[in-house]
Amino acid sequence: MRTDIFARLDREPEPPKIEAPRMSRHRIALFGGTLAFYLAIVSAVLVTSWLVALDWKVMLFRPYQQWPELHAFLDYYVVLGQRGPTAVMVACWLGWRSWRQHTLRPLLVLGTSLLLLNVTVGAVKLGLGRLGPHYATQIGSAEMFAGGDIFPSGHTANAVVTWGILAYLATTPRARRYLSALSATVSLGVGLTTVYIGTHWLSDVLLGWAAGLLILLALPWFEPLIARTEAWVFALREQWRARRAGARPGPATGIGPQPVLLPQPAGTESITAEPAGPPAGPVLTGAHPAPGARARAHTRPGGAPAAAPAGVRRPPPHTERGPRAAGSPARPMTGG
Numbered sequence: 001m002r003t004d005i006f007a008r009l010d011r012e013p014e015p016p017k018i019e020a021p022r023m024s025r026h027r028i029a030l031f032g033g034t035l036a037f038y039l040a041i042v043s044a045v046l047v048t049s050w051l052v053a054l055d056w057k058v059m060l061f062r063p064y065q066q067w068p069e070l071h072a073f074l075d076y077y078v079v080l081g082q083r084g085p086t087a088v089m090v091a092c093w094l095g096w097r098s099w100r101q102h103t104l105r106p107l108l109v110l111g112t113s114l115l116l117l118n119v120t121v122g123a124v125k126l127g128l129g130r131l132g133p134h135y136a137t138q139i140g141s142a143e144m145f146a147g148g149d150i151f152p153s154g155h156t157a158n159a160v161v162t163w164g165i166l167a168y169l170a171t172t173p174r175a176r177r178y179l180s181a182l183s184a185t186v187s188l189g190v191g192l193t194t195v196y197i198g199t200h201w202l203s204d205v206l207l208g209w210a211a212g213l214l215i216l217l218a219l220p221w222f223e224p225l226i227a228r229t230e231a232w233v234f235a236l237r238e239q240w241r242a243r244r245a246g247a248r249p250g251p252a253t254g255i256g257p258q259p260v261l262l263p264q265p266a267g268t269e270s271i272t273a274e275p276a277g278p279p280a281g282p283v284l285t286g287a288h289p290a291p292g293a294r295a296r297a298h299t300r301p302g303g304a305p306a307a308a309p310a311g312v313r314r315p316p317p318h319t320e321r322g323p324r325a326a327g328s329p330a331r332p333m334t335g336g
Contacts, residue, residue, distance in 0.1 A: 020105070020227075021168065023220040031217040038210040045130070045151070045203050048142045055201040056140060059133045063196040074193045081155030081190035086162040087114060094169070104233060106169050108226045109219065113161050116215045116222075121157050124211070125149040133198050153200045153208030159187035160212025168216060187212065 021027075044051040064071055079085055087110075094106035130151035131143040144151075163183035170176035191205035200208075 020223040021220045022223075027217055027220065031214065034210055034213050034217060038207065038214065041203060041207045041210065042124075042128075045142050046144065048140075051203050052142045053140065055133075055203050058195060058202050059136075059198065062198070064198060067196075070196070074196055078155060078190060078193045078197065080163075080186055081159040081194070083114070083154070083158045083162075086158065090162050090165060093166075097169075104230045105226060108229055109169060110165055112222050112226060113165055113215055113219060116218070117157060117161050117212070120215070121152060121154055121208075121211050124152060125154070130201075130204075133201060150200055151204050151207060152211045153191060153194055153204040155194050155200075156187060156191035156205050156208030157212040157215075159183075159190040160209060161215050163187060164212065164216045168219060 041051070091107065091110060094110055097106045098104055126149060128151050129145045129147050129149070131137070131146045131148035132150040135148065136143050137146070160183070163186050164180075167176050167179035167183050170179050187209065191200075191208060194200040195202055195205055
């Protein structure tokens with residue numbers, strides 16, 4: 001009886017074929033425009049342009065003091081941009097979809113996007129080393145290369161990618177439109193919430209939106225790798241099933257009795273016990289052994305008689321025994 005998770009999948013009807021998005025010209029144009037915007041934000045902060053001055057104005061305005069009644073709600077709302085909780089929620093939903101649709105693609109797409117997010121955003125964070133508003137040291141400074149890790153905003157980029165995956169994996173145009181609007185609203189709110197609380201500059205949020213959108217737009221380039229990975233995983237599953245089926249014990253097969261070598265004294269030939277079977281030669285019907293008749297005894301070297309066990313081959317006559325005289329009377333047969 002199969003107990004693996006795919007046992008129920010094989011009883012479900014096969015879903016329609018879901019085609020992965022392709023890197024169209026429209027998507028390539030959006031990717032190029034978003035990349036240009038990304039580089040423009042980084043350049044504007046590096047040269048301490050008007051964008052840095054806007055960052056300081058928003059920070060000194062202190063939105064959390066202007067609207068304190070929103071603080072309690074936004075402290076919980078910003079969790080929608082934290083990588084751990086959002087990844088678990090979305091992974092549960094996509095895992096159920098993978099189970100129903102007989103495919104690992106939703107989970108593999110989520111894993112690929114989160115891996116790209118960690119590598120690209122993490123590398124830029126550590127490379128630029130910008131300090132956050134609460135740790136700023138000089139008014140009007142960009143606070144770059146000071147050991148920080150807040151540029152771009154990880155909460156914002158994670159919200160764009162995690163919730164945008166739902167729209168990317170949608171199976172109908174209508175669902176894609178609704179989920180795109182939902183993910184855009186959530187990611188926009190998460191980014192502005194970090195500015196309200198004071199954990200990020202406004203430019204951090206702008207760069208986080210661009211970073212997350214770049215990952216979503218680049219996912220079709222990784223679809224062939226995702227397909228190969230899925231095929232490899234299913235091939236491993238089939239090999240494991242084959243090994244598991246081969247390890248089950250088969251039906252017992254009958255093995256015939258083997259000859260047993262009996263120990264013999266030195267100077268005599270070995271006597272091999274054979275399985276009991278029908279007697280060789282013709283059988284005399286009507287001849288019965290007399291009561292108390294004993295089996296013919298064998299003579300060992302030295303004259304010691306020994307009874308031959310039942311089913312044991314008689315040894316050949318000894319060479320030192322002379323031939324029987326021609327005139328000797330024949331021994332009468334018992335029971336004749």
